[in-house]
Amino acid sequence: MQKEVSADKAPDKSSPIDEDRRSNAPEELDITTIRFAGDSGDGMQLLGTRFANTSAVFGKDVMTLAEYPAEIRAPAGTIAGVSGFQLSMGPQDIYTAGDMVDVLVVMNPAALKSNLEHVKEDGILIVNEDTFTAKNLKKVGYDENPLENHALAGYRVFPVGISRLTALALEPLGVEREQVNKSKNLFALGLICWLFNMPLDNTLNWLKTKFGKKPDVIKANTEALIAGNKYGDSNQLFATSYVIKKREKQKQPGTYRYLNGNSALSMGLITAANRADLHLFLGSYPITPASDILHELSRHKEFPVTTFQAEDEIAAIGAAIGASFSGSLAVTSTSGPGMALKTEFIGLAVSIELPLVIINVQRGGPSTGLPTKMEQSDLFQALWSRPGECPLIILAANSPKDCFDTAIEACRLTLKYMTPVIILSDGYIANGSEAWRIPSMDDLPEMKNEFYTNAKKFHPYQRDSKTLARPWAIPGTPGLEHRVGGLEKEDITGGVDQSADNHAKMVHFRAEKVARVVADIPPLEIEGDKDADLLVVGWGSSYGAITRAVMNATDDNVSVASVHLRHLSPLPQDLGDILKRYKNVLIVENNLGQLWTLLRSIYLVDAKLLSKVNGVPFKISEIESKIHEMVKG
Amino acid sequence: MAEAIEQKELVRKDYVSDVEVRWCVGCGDYGILKSFTVAMAKLQLPKEKVCIVSGIGCSSRFPYYVDTYGFHSVHGRAPAVATGIKLTQPDLSVWVITGDGDALSIGGNHFIHMLRRNPDINMILFNNQIYGLTKGQASPTSPIGKITKSTPFGLIDGPMHPLPMALTAGATFVARVPDTDGAMITDILMQAHKHKGVAFVEILQNCNIFNDGAWFPIAKKANRAENSIVLKHGEPMTFGADNTKGFRLNGMNIEVVDMEKDGVDISELLVHDAQSQDATLAFKLANLAHPEFPYPVGVFRQVEAPVYESGVRKQEHEVAEKFGNADVEKMLHSGETWQVEA
Structure with missing residues (x-):
C-alpha cells in the first residue's frame, strides 16, 4: 500500500506514447497528490477547488492546500504572481494535502519553475505549452525552453495547447478574448477530470448556479470544460487514465459535504448561537486569511446574524464587546496583526467577564509578515500579549472540519464561564478543504443560556460557586441597572474598588475561573x-x-x-x-x-x-x- | 425578562446612582451631570432602557454616577462599544460620554465613523481643551501657543475643531452648548434624544484645575450675551444684550452687523436653517471663532437620514423573508452533499 507521504515514485510506469492505451482499463491508484499552478489571474484556486469538490462528491477522501501570493495580480508571468492549489485524494482517510506531487498542472513557465521541486521523480507534468514563449521564458530566467531541451527528462511531460485549444473550442460562440482567457482553467479541469475518470456533472451544475444570470459565461465555461474532457478522450497523448481505488474501510455513514476551515468556523458559530437561542454578532475588519469568516457570516443574516464591518480592528472587537454586554453571542475574527490591535479590548473583556469569541486565523509574522502563508506562531501572543494578569481560554482547531467543533466548543465555554475564548486557526486549514460528515443536531452539546433577571438578589460580580461565572444581566432588564468597566471591580458588587486585598482577590478569581475549565476538557486521546x-x-x-x-x-x-x-x-x-x-x-x-x-x-x-x-x-x-x-x- | 416594575413617575434623583462623585470641586462636569439627569426625568426614560458608554478621561467616569446601565470602556473606543450595543438592542437610549482627548485624539477614527453611520446614539463631548485625568497635557483642541506640562514652551500644532469635523463626517444632529447654561444643556440633550439618528453635542466645559477659564469669555453668564450667539431654527441670527446685533451674509462670508449703528433691518440678517440638507451654512457657523465673532451655540444642524441600526435590522428581515428563516440543518446541508450508506 502506498503511504500518504509517497516520497518515492509516481504510480504509473507506462509510456505516454503507448498505442494501446485505450484498450487498457484505467490504472488504479492509491493516495495521489495533484497540484495546479498558474498566474494569480488564471483561476487556479477555482480549478483546484472544483476538482477537489468533484473528487469529494465522488466519494474520495480529499484534503487541500491553497497557496497564493499576497499580491492580487502581480505582473503576469512572474514567479511572484504564481498561485497554487494542491490536493491529496485517496481511498482511505486523508490527513494532509500531500507531500510530493504526482501530477502537476502548470499554466505558464513561472508556475513550472516555482513548483517543479514539489514533483516526484517520474511525476506527470501537464503544461500549457502556449505560454512558453521566448518573452515568458525570459521573465523567469529560462535561457532555453524546458519543454524542448532535456531539463524535464525525469518527468513525464504532456505539453497541451490549453490557451489555443480553449480559443478553438469557444470560436463558434464568438466570445471576447477575455472570456477565452477566463475559461482556460475550465479546459484544464475537463482534461484532469478525464485523466482521473471523474464526472463533469457537478461542475456543470455548479456553473449554472454560479453564473445563473450570465448564460454566455455558462456556455463558454461549459464548452471549455467539455473540450478539455474530449481532448483527453480523443487524443493519443496520454497512455492511460486513472481511477482512485475503492475504499477499503467504509467511511462512517451519513451525509457529507466538502468545506474549508473558515466556512466550518462560520457554520459552527451560527449553529452554536442558534442552539443557545442568541443573536449572533460578528465585529470584524478585513484581513487575510480571516476575511472569509466575515463574508460567510454576512451571507446568513436570516438567523439572524449581524455582521459589522468596523472601521478598524479595534472597533471590531469594541462593537463585539458592546454586543455581548447587551446580549448577543459576540465574535470578532482576525489574524495576528489584528490581534495585536485588539489587545487592549481583550483585556477589558477579561476584566468585565462577558462572553466573547476571538478568532485568530494565524499567518506568518511578525508584522505584516506572510499574509497568505500559514504559521502557528501566535500562541504566546494569545497567552500573554495583554497587560496585567489576564488569563483566558484558548482553543486550537486541528483541521478544516474540526473548525466547526472548535467553534461550538468555544461558544459553549464562553457562555458557561463568562470569559473570552480565543480560537487559533491558521491559513492552512482556513483555506484548506476536506470532506465533512454533517453532524445531526443530537450529536452537538447542549447550549442553554438564560439571562439573569432576578432584581431582588442581583450583584453584578456574584459568582457561580462551581464555574465562578458572574451573571449575564443585559440592558433592558428592569432593576438590574449596573455599570461595568476596566477599572478593578469590587468582589460581588462590581463597584470600582482599587484596594489592595480586593485586587489580589479578583486577580485570583480570574485565574481560577480559567483554571476550572479543565473540568470541561475530556481526557486526551493517545x-x-x-x-x-x-x-x-x-x-x-x-x-x-x-x-x-x-x-x-x-x-x-x-x-x-x-x-x-x-x-x-x-x-x-x-x-x-x-x-x-x-x-x-x-x-x-x-x-x-x-x-x-x-x-x-x-x-x-x-x-x-x-x-x-x-x-x-x-x-x-x-x-x-x-x-x-x-x-x- | 423580569416583569416590568410598577410604573411611577421618575424624578431626577432616581437617575442618580449611589456612587460618590469624584470630580474636582468646581469642575464643569457637575453641572452637566445635573442637566443630564434633569433631561432624563423630563423625558421619563425607563432607567433600564438607558445605557451610557464612555471611554477614558475625567468625563468618562460619568456612567458610574447615573443609575442606568453603564459601560466605562477603553480610551477613545466608546463609539465602537455603543454601536455594538445599539445593533443588539436598537430600542435602548444609548449615550456616549467623551472628552476632547478621548474623542478627537485616540478615538478620532471611531468618532468619524460612528457619525457617518448615523446610529441613533447621542454623543456628548466635554471639551475642556486639556488632558485632565493625566494632569494637564495639551489636547487636540488646545490652541496654538498653549503652555501645558507637555508643551512648556508653547503648543506648536494647530487645534482640531469638533463641530466642522462632525459636520464633515455627516452627523445629522450637531449642537454646541456652554457648561454654564444648565437649562440649555437639558434642552439640547432632550432634542438630541428625540432626534432619530446620531446626535453630536459639544459642551464647552471648564477644567478648573488644569485649564481654568478657557471658555470664560464665551461661557461666563455675564459674557454670554455679547460673546455667543444662540442659533434657533427659523429665526434671524441675533445676539447682544438687547439682541440688536446679528449675522449678515456678505458675499460668501458671514459678517457681524449692528442693526442700530449700521442701519440694518432685521430682515437682512441670516435666518438659521438647521434642517437644510446642505450643510454649508452649518459648516460656516461652526468655523466662526471667538473673539472675531460671537461663538455660535445651539443646534447647528438637524436633518433626517436613514438610521443605521434600522437599516441593519431591515436587511436581516428582508433576507429572512427571501431565503426563509433560520434553519441550521438547511444551512449545513446547503451546496453539494453526498451520502455514504451504511
Missing part, C-alpha cells in the same frame, strides 16, 4: 502505540501530518504515540502525567518552539522540538524521519 518510548505532541493544523506520520511509522514497526492538544489554556488535566510516562517527547509546531517552551516550563519535561517556519505546513515525511531519528537514538 494515538499510535500507547506503550511506546516516544510521544509526539502537537497543536492546531499539524494534526494531520503528525497523525499520518505516526501511522506510517507504526506500519514500519516503529513504536510511537501521539497526542494532540485542542485546549491550550487551560491545558488538559492529564497532560502532565502523559508527558511524564514517555521517555522521549517530541513537540512539532510551525514556530520556534512556543508550545515546547510552555510544556518544558510547566511540566519540567526535556521535550525535543521539531520546528518549521517557512510558511508551509509540515510534510508527513519531515515528521516521519524525525520519529525514525529519535527512535533509533
